[in-house]
Amino acid sequence: MKKQKFNLDPPKFLVLGFAGVILIGAILLTTPIATEDGKGLSFINALFTATSATCVTGLVVVDTGDTFTVFGELVILFLIQVGGLGFMTFATFLFLLLGKRISLKDRLLLKEAVNHLSIAGVVRLVKRILIFTAVIEILGGIILSIRFSFEMPVGKAIYYGFFHAISNFNNAGFDLMGGFQSLTSYVNDPTVVLTICGLITLGGLGFLVMNDLYEYRVSRRLTLHSKVVIYATLMLTIGAAIFIFLFEYGNVKTLEPLSFQGKVLGSLFQSVTARTAGANTLPIGDLTHSALLLIIMLMFIGGGSGSTAGGIKITTLAVLVAVVWTQIRGKEDVVLFRRKIALETILKALTVAVIGLFIVVIVTMILSITDRGHNFIMYLFEAVSAFGTVGLSMGLTPDLSPLGKILIVLTMFAGRLGPLTIALAITMRRRRDSFHYPEGKILIG
């Protein structure tokens, strides 16, 4: 029986840390120097924007490029970077900069924050995370800067290039293009589409997988986790792109007017962005119901654990599919890539999926009450987009009522921390079973 007075456990610490960062960001966005009209944002809109940036979501109540000054945009970019790296990783970065010694307790916190599998080498991993991030964002920024310099002054092109590289690597979905149009004017531009698809996909794998890929040169092997994330990402991205291509092929408001190359690039981009990123090159509100439902599923699934993605995560889906496949075939062991999946992993996957589904349904239901008069799919889409920290919208976000905005703020927050962290942070001290009940029979299905 240990006493735990005023001793924040890791999940609680993460929740409060994120909340603090968001609040500071929101206050900065209410200042007159943050907006071009010199009035600053209202607090509710500032809170929404800061939450959306810190939770790397990308849902916007005001258009980023049209509304904010460069100062306001840099606040948003800073929040995106803090949120993307995770504020714990960011805090370590500050520690390292200041030359501080990192205690065992800090290491335990870090372990939770980066979702690392063992505590060994956590600090080395965090250092690598920072190097990876810098290298990838600089590379992406240079490519985009060059591309943008063909159509705007060099200074602005560099700013735009790096803003969009950072925003997309962190899967934040913010853009500076104005008029809520996102990247729709680049739908048929291979340089922009493929560069940003690359940035999004790398960011959505998660740092552990990136680290694993980096070490592959020497170790010549990938962890089970990395294999699952990479394989599932490939399957989902290609599969969803093919279906979006088929669903939208004849849609005069989306793919129909484009060349074959444009159709392929448009399908690919929407497939890649849907699992977490939030930028779009096709007008989301004009997609067919079938494509929208597919995107809703992708948004709910999300990317890799320990990535900037929200949702239930791609590994959760993989484990659930493996369980179903095992059950249908009447096998005992749940197996992925020749490794048995532990029972506790299966139960965790089930829990994450059920809590995720519950959050999405409740948020959709409340939205339909606080913001009457829209189509049902707009509520569902908005709720899943917020939970998956995706940032795609059928156009509901700017029209949200104050209550609707607060609801979406809470949903983005829950989505970024993940259903399990939220649940663990809420519940009281956990106790192990003190005794066991006998087994009972129950009929299923």
Place this chain on the structure above:
Amino acid sequence: MKKQKFNLDPPKFLVLGFAGVILIGAILLTTPIATEDGKGLSFINALFTATSATCVTGLVVVDTGDTFTVFGELVILFLIQVGGLGFMTFATFLFLLLGKRISLKDRLLLKEAVNHLSIAGVVRLVKRILIFTAVIEILGGIILSIRFSFEMPVGKAIYYGFFHAISNFNNAGFDLMGGFQSLTSYVNDPTVVLTICGLITLGGLGFLVMNDLYEYRVSRRLTLHSKVVIYATLMLTIGAAIFIFLFEYGNVKTLEPLSFQGKVLGSLFQSVTARTAGANTLPIGDLTHSALLLIIMLMFIGGGSGSTAGGIKITTLAVLVAVVWTQIRGKEDVVLFRRKIALETILKALTVAVIGLFIVVIVTMILSITDRGHNFIMYLFEAVSAFGTVGLSMGLTPDLSPLGKILIVLTMFAGRLGPLTIALAITMRRRRDSFHYPEGKILIG
């Protein structure tokens, strides 16, 4: 290695049996004596109606009362009774009538059909099922006949009374009221509402629970399965009724014009009907989005295993909730009513829920392609209603395209047999694991 030539296993036998009954019913409904216009139904509409009746769903492409002769209506009623009892139970009934000896192989089939927990006493249970059904349907039929005799000739009142008693005890959702209005004219009638609520609820518990309740007089104890079904049914029915009351209180098209009693009866009836029955006293298409989403959830959940209900079943929900609750509290054993839930039960529940969700999403997606031009929630509602063999509709059913009709026929069929039976019937011979892989680590959530 046993040879299994031409040897149908129970799931395959059930699938083929149901299909045979449906086909015979469909052919009867195409005959000129089945419809009042003397032309018979088109084959696709007859197939739809026969499937809806046999799968005790209640979705209708033509209004039952307006379209069919008494012969047509009796064909439908017969299909409802065969489908409700399950054709295996029905076949046993025929065996018993003919004085045939029931072989061990037949008993194994029966075990599968009634979802009984052990093979012992299966025949006795089936006898009881028949007696329960007869007693409850006759009681309900008498009460409804008396009620209807106040507003129609006695002969017609008896016919209406028994038709609606049988239809509702079997949770079939078919009615004779005409104009697709279902029971909306009885929304404020306590006799009709409470009698039918009682019939629906008893039918939705499943015969095992009814048998358990019957034996309770002597045994003074209920099985774990019965406790879970009864408790969850109570919680869901009352909880959902309260929320429907709140959501619809101010809706001028539904509860608002009614007295307080009418509001309570209307909320209760829609709550009871949603988990599987399919009759309605409020116009479903006019409900608020929040109430519709709640009803969609109830339809997906369904009633007790081995009942006339579809959906993932109420025990599946209970097990999933118990797993989540256990995980959040950091406990090891998943416990319901002081009994540990076995791992295989948990994996089965997970499988049923995932397959159910998958079916619903795919059907919704295909419907939105085959039947363009409707609101998204109408597709979702129709898909879940068919999967849950509920029979409520926002009005899409009569407007379905031929492809949409075939899709809903298949969905009702899958919903009635249950996701697991379908999956087991599809897959090849099952093999146990011949060896085990080592355990691997993977990150979730």
